Amino acid sequence: MRHSGTVTATRPADLMDVRATNLALVLRHVRLHAPCSRADIATATGLNKATVSSLVTDLIERRLLRESGLVGSRIGRPATMLTLEGRPYAAIGIEVGADHLNAVAVDFTGSRLLTWRRAAPGPDAPPGRTVAAVAALAARVVGKVTGQGRTVLGLTLGAPDGLVDGLAAQLERSLHEPAFEVVVEPAATLAALADLRARVGCTDLVHLHGGIGVTAGMIADGRPLRGARGLAGAVGHLIVDPGGAECACGRRGCLDLDLGLPGLVRRALGEVDVPDWGAAVERIVALAQAGDATAVGALTTAGARLGVAVRMLTDVLDPSIVLLGGVLAPLAPWLVPAAAHPLVEPSTVEPNAVALGGAALAFARLEAGALPS
Amino acid sequence: MRHSGTVTATRPADLMDVRATNLALVLRHVRLHAPCSRADIATATGLNKATVSSLVTDLIERRLLRESGLVGSRIGRPATMLTLEGRPYAAIGIEVGADHLNAVAVDFTGSRLLTWRRAAPGPDAPPGRTVAAVAALAARVVGKVTGQGRTVLGLTLGAPDGLVDGLAAQLERSLHEPAFEVVVEPAATLAALADLRARVGCTDLVHLHGGIGVTAGMIADGRPLRGARGLAGAVGHLIVDPGGAECACGRRGCLDLDLGLPGLVRRALGEVDVPDWGAAVERIVALAQAGDATAVGALTTAGARLGVAVRMLTDVLDPSIVLLGGVLAPLAPWLVPAAAHPLVEPSTVEPNAVALGGAALAFARLEAGALPS
Numbered sequence: 246m247r248h249s250g251t252v253t254a255t256r257p258a259d260l261m262d263v264r265a266t267n268l269a270l271v272l273r274h275v276r277l278h279a280p281c282s283r284a285d286i287a288t289a290t291g292l293n294k295a296t297v298s299s300l301v302t303d304l305i306e307r308r309l310l311r312e313s314g315l316v317g318s319r320i321g322r323p324a325t326m327l328t329l330e331g332r333p334y335a336a337i338g339i340e341v342g343a344d345h346l347n348a349v350a351v352d353f354t355g356s357r358l359l360t361w362r363r364a365a366p367g368p369d370a371p372p373g374r375t376v377a378a379v380a381a382l383a384a385r386v387v388g389k390v391t392g393q394g395r396t397v398l399g400l401t402l403g404a405p406d407g408l409v410d411g412l413a414a415q416l417e418r419s420l421h422e423p424a425f426e427v428v429v430e431p432a433a434t435l436a437a438l439a440d441l442r443a444r445v446g447c448t449d450l451v452h453l454h455g456g457i458g459v460t461a462g463m464i465a466d467g468r469p470l471r472g473a474r475g476l477a478g479a480v481g482h483l484i485v486d487p488g489g490a491e492c493a494c495g496r497r498g499c500l501d502l503d504l505g506l507p508g509l510v511r512r513a514l515g516e517v518d519v520p521d522w523g524a525a526v527e528r529i530v531a532l533a534q535a536g537d538a539t540a541v542g543a544l545t546t547a548g549a550r551l552g553v554a555v556r557m558l559t560d561v562l563d564p565s566i567v568l569l570g571g572v573l574a575p576l577a578p579w580l581v582p583a584a585a586h587p588l589v590e591p592s593t594v595e596p597n598a599v600a601l602g603g604a605a606l607a608f609a610r611l612e613a614g615a616l617p618s
Numbered sequence: 619m620r621h622s623g624t625v626t627a628t629r630p631a632d633l634m635d636v637r638a639t640n641l642a643l644v645l646r647h648v649r650l651h652a653p654c655s656r657a658d659i660a661t662a663t664g665l666n667k668a669t670v671s672s673l674v675t676d677l678i679e680r681r682l683l684r685e686s687g688l689v690g691s692r693i694g695r696p697a698t699m700l701t702l703e704g705r706p707y708a709a710i711g712i713e714v715g716a717d718h719l720n721a722v723a724v725d726f727t728g729s730r731l732l733t734w735r736r737a738a739p740g741p742d743a744p745p746g747r748t749v750a751a752v753a754a755l756a757a758r759v760v761g762k763v764t765g766q767g768r769t770v771l772g773l774t775l776g777a778p779d780g781l782v783d784g785l786a787a788q789l790e791r792s793l794h795e796p797a798f799e800v801v802v803e804p805a806a807t808l809a810a811l812a813d814l815r816a817r818v819g820c821t822d823l824v825h826l827h828g829g830i831g832v833t834a835g836m837i838a839d840g841r842p843l844r845g846a847r848g849l850a851g852a853v854g855h856l857i858v859d860p861g862g863a864e865c866a867c868g869r870r871g872c873l874d875l876d877l878g879l880p881g882l883v884r885r886a887l888g889e890v891d892v893p894d895w896g897a898a899v900e901r902i903v904a905l906a907q908a909g910d911a912t913a914v915g916a917l918t919t920a921g922a923r924l925g926v927a928v929r930m931l932t933d934v935l936d937p938s939i940v941l942l943g944g945v946l947a948p949l950a951p952w953l954v955p956a957a958a959h960p961l962v963e964p965s966t967v968e969p970n971a972v973a974l975g976g977a978a979l980a981f982a983r984l985e986a987g988a989l990p991s
Contacts, residue, residue, distance in 0.1 A: 263636055449846035461934065465845070470838050472936025473822035477838075479933045484926075487860030553857075560852045561834065561934055563845025 264300075265614040267292060271300045272309060273612045275327055280313050282324035301327060307616060308333040309353065329354045334617065335395040337386050338603025340432060341365065341379060341404040343456045343506060343522045343572075348386050349600040352395070353608060359389060360597060376412065380419030387420065397425045398617060399607025403432035403599035405456065428606065433478055434469045435602030436570045437462025439594045442605050449564045452592060453480070453551070454599070455573035457522075458505045463562060470562075481505060485553040500554050503547045506572060512543035526572050533579055544576060548583025555586045568592040571599075637673075638987040640665060644673045645682055646985045648700055653686050655697035674700060680989060681706040682726065702727045707990065708768040710759050711976025713805060714738065714752060714777040716829045716879060716895045716945075721759050722973040725768070726981060732762060733970060749785065753792030760793065770798045771990060772980025776805035776972035778829065801979065806851055807842045808975030809943045810835025812967045815978050817939070824937045825965060826853070826924070827972070828946035830895075831878040836935060843935075854878060858926040873927050876920045879945060885916035899945050906952055917949060921956025928959045941965040944972075 267290075274286050287297045304310040311330040315323040331354030340347040346365045350358040363382055366374040379402065387397055400423075404412055413429040420427070437452035441464050444450065452462040461478035463470040470477050481501035482494050489498030502508045506522050513529045532540035555567050569577045570592040577591035592598055611617075640663075647659050660670045677683040684703040688696040704727030713720040719738045723731040736755055739747040752775065760770055773796075777785055786802040793800070810825035814837050817823065825835040834851035836843040843850050854874035855867050862871030875881045879895050886902045905913035928940050942950045943965040950964035965971055984990075 463934075465838060465843050465850075466841070468839070468841075470843070470935070472838070473938035474936055477934065477936040479936070483930055483933060484860075487857075557856055557930055558934065560856060561836075561850065561931065562843070563847055563850040563852070565846035 262614075265616065267296065268300055268303060268616055269612050269614045271297065272304060272616075275310055276329055276612070279328040280316070280326035282316070282326055284324060286327075305330075309611075309616070331356055333394075333396060334398050335390045335393075336398050336604040336607035337383070337390065337400040338435065338600035338605070338607075339379060339383060339386070339400070339402050340435075340597075340599035340603070341375065341402060342432075342599075343367070345523060346379060346382050347597060347600045348382055349597055349604055350386055350390050351601070351604045351608075353611070358393070358395075359386065360600075361386065376415045376419065379412075380416055383416060383420060387423070396617065397423070399426045399428065399610065401435065401603030401606045402427070402429045403435040403603050404429055405432060405458075405460075426607070426610075428603075430469075430603070430606070431460065431462065431471075431475070431478065432456070432571070432599045433460040433462030434471070435462065435600075435606065436592065436594070436598035437464050437568075437602070438469060438605055438609075439598040439602035440464075440568050440570075440592055441467070442602075443594050444566070447565055449562070451555075451558055451562060451564045451567045452570050452598070453555075453567060453573060455504060455569070455571040455576075456506060458501045459554075459573070461558065463564075465562065480554055480558065483554050483557060485550040500550060503550045504573070509543065509547055509572075512546070513540045515539065522572070526575060530575050533576075541579065544579035545583045547576075548580040549585070551580055552584035552586050552589070555584055555589055559586070559588060564588065566590060570595050635987075638989065640669065641673055641677060641989055642985050642987045644670065645677060645989075648683055649702055649985070652701040653689070653699035655689070655699055657697060659700075678703075682984075682989070704729055706767075706769060707771050708763045708766075709771050709977040709980035710756070710763065710773040711808065711973035711978070711980075712752060712756060712759070712773070712775050713808075713970075713972035713976070714748065714775060715805075715972075716740065718896060719752060719755050720970060720973045721755055722970055722977055723759055723763050724974070724977045724981075726984070731766070731768075732759065733973075734759065749788045749792065752785075753789055756789060756793060760796070769990065770796070772799045772801065772983065774808065774976030774979045775800070775802045776808040776976050777802055778805060778831075778833075799980070799983075801976075803842075803976070803979070804833065804835065804844075804848070804851065805829070805944070805972045806833040806835030807844070808835070808973075808979065809965065809967070809971035810837050810941075810975070811842060811978060811982075812971040812975035813837075813941050813943075813965055814840070815975075816967050820938055822935070822937045824928075824931055824935060824940045825943050825971070826928075826940060826946060828877060828942070828944040828949075829879060831874045832927075832946070834931065836937075838935065853927055853931065856927050856930060858923040873923060876923045877946070882916065882920060882945075885919070886913045888912065895945070899948060903948050906949075914952065917952035918956045920949075921953040922958070924953055925957035925959050925962070928957055928962055932959070932961060937961065939963060943968050947971075 270290055271286055283297050283301055287294045308330050310327050313326050313328040316326050331352035334353050335350045337350045344365055344367045346363045348361045366378055413427045417427045433454035436454050440452050448467045450464050454460050458481035461480045482499040484498050485500045486498030490502055491497050492499040492502055510519050510525045511517055519525045529540050567588045574591050574595035581589050643663055644659055656670050660667045681703050683700050686699050686701040689699050704725035707726050708723045710723045717738055717740045719736045721734045739751055786800045790800045806827035809827050813825050821840045823837050827833050831854035834853045855872040857871050858873045859871030863875055864870050865872040865875055883892050883898045884890055892898045902913050940961045947964050947968035954962050967974055
């Protein structure tokens with residue numbers, strides 16, 4: 246038997262855990278409050294000053310913190326201020342999109358080191374071609390970052406649900422068993438984590454990620470909601486238009502019929518065979534801006550249907566905000582008013598939400614105590 | 619900024635935490651594997667034998683564990699076996715139902731000490747009368763349990779969402795500021811925790827709790843899902859019958875119209891003014907067992923609508939099971955087949971799921987490290 250929220254202890258604690266916990270605590274405090282002094286950290290954390298000094302020395306030796314000069318205080322001698330040392334480390338996030346790959350690398354201070362966008366084999370290509378394209382891009386990003394003298398701490402792929410299984414293992418083989426960890430997560434979950442990181446104080450949110458279909462990334466009490474089999478957030482077949490058109494899933498009026506790229510492009514542009522989804526979305530935006538009735542009508546209908554799904558999700562999950570990402574982000578100016586729900590807003594971290602969420606995940610492990618040695 | 623699932627450290631760790639964590643770890647191991655020896659615990663936890671002996675001595679002094687005799691082992695001398703010492707402590711859970719109060723007290727081994735059911739003022743009564751009735755019952759339960767020489771570790775109330783605010787504070791005043799903690803949680807959340815405790819290895823489940831309305835208790839990755847404002851699980855107004863009757867909420871075809879007690883009783887019994895919901899449900903069960911077409915028809919329709927809601931919830935949350943509780947439990951023989959969803963089953967901990975979940979919550983705090991001194 247296991248129980249509930251409050252029970253998390255599953256392994257014994259020892260002195261190394263205490264030190265790792267406190268190192269992570271100091272690191273996190275400096276990320277949120279830099280520049281700050283050792284005395285500031287002691288006051289804020291409740292750790293004594295000698296312990297803080299020892300922890301800070303350790304973090305400076307690990308090249309995670311650095312001293313950034315003196316600041317005079319009103320009482321006593323000037324204090325040495327501390328800030329994050331971003332340069333030695335990097336984390337990489339790669340989005341496997343509908344027809345593109347999007348890679349970012351960031352340093353520990355959050356500075357973007359690179360943002361690369363590439364055409365991808367697309368959802369109909371054999372999985373092997375997608376893996377090969379991702380592996381080639383990942384190898385180039387790793388090469389670039391390590392060529393700058395940085396150590397890669399982790400690489401996270403954001404992939405559509407169907408591709409998640411086995412992708413990490415294949416990629417690790419392609420990268421010749423790298424020293425860093427390779428993780429694959431649903432794209433929407435990573436985008437939701439990126440939104441969470443960008444929203445101070447927010448603990449419960451939903452990110453609706455638009456692509457070939459719509460999926461939801463959900464954060465509850467600060468943690469991603471994954472489900473028993475990792476399939477949570479499959480909102481594309483919520484029924485939002487009862488009695489509507491039949492869906493391939495056998496139901497009628499599913500969200501994906503109006504919001505997924507194939508349906509949306511067909512209604513907004515009247516086109517079925519689209520070689521480039523990104524270009525099609527750009528054309529929809531241009532037409533809607535010009536007041537084209539067909540495009541605006543398709544977006545208004547889609548937004549209303551989105552509103553129905555958002556009401557279901559807010560009833561069930563009680564988030565403080567619902568963010569639109571992926572291809573829904575550029576369409577937000579039309580979708581948001583039509584959704585007519587007070588919690589719906591465009592994500593502020595697009596177009597790189599998935600990749601940034603992936604990179605952030607590697608650094609989050611640092612602050613959970615997994616420090617580089 | 620805060621991040622993600624893996625980041626939980628928000629306060630410094632110290633040596634007391636290490637000891638509390640390890641005490642809780644040993645306690646939890648004995649609960650799951652009793653009777654077991656000190657050597658068993660050392661092997662399973664990775665703690666060294668001297669540490670385990672010291673922790674066990676401490677737990678015996680706190681009267682949480684006791685020695686239960688010798689067992690011969692194949693090698694070496696016989697080992698002293700350990701088991702939970704249930705008697706000194708009790709936890710209390712009280713359900714505030716549609717027209718009843720249901721109280722249980724359990725000891726730390728999970729043995730039921732008492733189960734009391736009382737008529738309650740009902741949902742239309744002024745909140746003050748409900749609080750007074752709950753306080754009177756709570757005082758009698760506390761008196762009974764302490765009269766047996768037990769220490770009460772905690773009291774949890776399961777209440778409909780609207781009553782949660784302020785109820786704990788009022789109850790603490792009525793109980794003259796007791797030494798134990800008084801907590802109020804949504805009824806469905808407690809019922810879900812009771813289901814979780816009863817299902818070894820399950821981490822993601824939904825409990826649909828039927829009463830005046832239907833609410834969902836949701837467990838994700840072993841933790842209750844509460845939402846930004848504590849309002850998660852408000853599934854009663856999910857639209858399950860598009861174009862159906864208008865609901866007081868302004869939508870049409872809400873789940874509560876068919877599954878909430880007022881609608882269900884009206885359709886199954888043809889009665890609007892029901893003085894006793896419990897008796898009405900018993901009559902519906904009796905009629906359905908006798909094959910009454912009206913009752914069976916109402917339950918079949920309700921079950922089909924329930925199935926629509928379950929599909930939405932499983933798409934979003936990906937639970938491994940959806941359990942029917944509250945007044946849905948006795949109706950499960952008709953609701954489950956009509957719902958036509960493979961994950962739907964009656965809860966195995968009814969009719970005391972809410973109260974048992976409440977009592978379990980107090981003991982869960984023990985295993986999270988909040989040991990009695």
